[in-house]
Amino acid sequence: MPLVVVGLGVLTLLLLMTRLKLNGFAALLLVAVGVALSQGIPAAEIPEVLAGGIGDQIGDTMLTIGLGAMVGRVMGDAGAAQRVAGRLVEAFGPARVQVAMVVTAMLIGVTMFYEVAFVIIVPVAFTIVRVTGRNLLWVGLPMSIALSTMHSFLPPHPGPTAVASAFHASVGTTLFYGLFIAVPLGALIALVWPRLPFVRKMDPSIPEGLVSDRMFTEEEMPGMAWSLSVSLLPVVLIAGAAVTDMAVSGSSPLLHFVAFIGSAPIALLLTLAVAAWAFGPRIGRSLADVSASCASAAQAMAMILLVIGAGGAFKQVLVEGGISDYIKDVTHGWSISPIILAWLIAAILRIALGSATVAVVTAAGVALPLLAGGGVHPEVMVLAVSCGSIAFSHVNDPGFWMFKEYFNLSVVDAIKARTTYTTVLAVLGLGGVLVLEAVLDALHV
Structure with missing residues (x-):
């Protein structure tokens, strides 16, 4: 049974990393090979599947x-x-x-991918930890939860946008409805979760190399205008492109240019160029010092990227092994509420495959016939599938490894912190979606 294989693979991975203390990159690849063999993927094709999964994941991130x-x-x-x-x-x-x-993460996270917004805000979170002396998770976990909520629930993020297209739902209306669920739920969980006893027991240190250890005097720091402008530059570029794409139709050189500079890699590359000057020669630092800062960041990111890439390989093995097709067959014909079924399919796929995007797109295909005969608003179905896809983030999710490495957690602690908050967020989101549908029906919208 494919789901049993997935479960055994996850348990093996936990054993390798917690008991045997094996490096996450090696452990993920070993388990991925084992699952591939058990799922009948020819041995000669396994290296190609692993490379494809790593390439797709690293290429994106x-x-x-x-x-x-x-x-x-x-x-x-x-x-x-x-x-x-x-x-x-x-x-x-x-x-x-x-x-x-939370406020910062929600404002930035409305239009920006989780990974992009995370790497922009996390240096500020690290610095707040050093300035205030607070626990890293006390400051960083609310940020991550708020970003997860925005990314998973709302267009123009890729998952909800893809489902809206499949269901022929209005992206703008989906965003409008989704804000009424995502903002209060995200803020609630973001403020509650760091206060839970099992989270407060965790006291991770800031990973070395990702933030300066130096404390600056008032005179040494650059002005607020430059500091904030550079921080917000990628936000303005990416958000501007997203808003333009939603608000303006057609094709023109100007629109193509806006889309180009608003893509995450180009926006961040432009920001790096501005930062290199603004916080280099402009304030008396040499470009050699700026280059040293970049090199230090790259060295600190090497293992994080390897682990995230290996997570992509594990995900790809599950996809190639036919797990999603198996779940489609199992759930076909279940007689329950279309909203609950759509959420459940997305959650099961998320548990099995790890990738929220794969889960949400696959679940949309399975749930599409339910929409035709279920009398449910298409925008509500988009939100049901989207919030189901955030549930149960664990070791087969590349985002899990990013969270773990940036917050310097053990695998067990990362599961306690991230897997629990994503699951509760998904369950409460389902409740919000059901209430929303009832309200819309009552108002005859």
């Missing part, structure tokens, strides 16, 4: 994560990250740094 880490380190080594962090602490007060992180 290396430029974003690498450039984002370099921008963060350049800002950190110049004191700009400390300037922004200090101003946030001043604005919200030391007791409300979590609120500051």
Whole structure:
């Protein structure tokens, strides 16, 4: 049974990493090979499947994560990250740094991918931890939860947008409805989760190399205008392109240019170029110092990227092994509410495959016939599938490994922190979707 194979693979991976202390990159690849063989993938094809999974995952994330880490380190080594962090602490007060992180993450995360927004904001979170002396998860976990909520629930993120297209739902209406669920639920869980006893017991340190260890004086730090402008530059470029794409139809050289500079890698590359000057020669630092900051960030990112790539290989083995097709066959003909069934299919696929995007697109194909005869608003079905796909993030999810490595957690602690919050977020999201459908029916919308 394919799901039993997946379960055994996950248990083996946990054993290798927790009991035997095997490196995550090697452990993921070993388990991926074992699952591939058990699922009948020819041995000669396994290296190609692994390489394809790693290539797809790294291709999507290396430029974003690498450039984002370099921008963060350049800002950190110049004191700009400390300037922004200090101003946030001043604005919200030391007791409300979590609120500051949630507000920042939600504003940025509405249009930006989880990974992109994460690497832009996390240097500020690291600096706040150093300035305030608070626990890393106390500051960083609310940020991650808020970003996860925005990324998983709302267009123009890829999963919800793809489902909206499949269901012929209005992207704008889906976004409007989704905000009523995502914002309160995301904020609630973001503020509650760091206070839970099992999370408060965790006290990870900031990973070495990702943030400057130096504490700057007021005179040494660059001005707030430059620090904030460089921080927000990729946000403005990426969000501007997303809004333009939703609001303007047609094709023109100007629109193509906006899309080009608003793509995450180009936006971050432009930001790095601006940061290299603004926090280099402009303030008396040499370009050699800026290059050293970039090199330090790249070295710190090497293992993180390897582990994320191996997570992509594991995911690809599950896809090639026919897990999604098996789940399609099993769930066909189940007689329950279309909204609950759509959510459940997405959640099962998420558990089995790891990738939220693969889960949400596959679930959309399975749930599409339910929409035709179920009398459910298509925008509500989009939200049902989308929130189901965030559930149960664990070791076959490349995003899980990014979370683990950036917050310097053990596998067990990462499961306790991330798997639980994604699952509760998905379950509460389902409740919100059911209430939304009832309200729309009552209002005859």
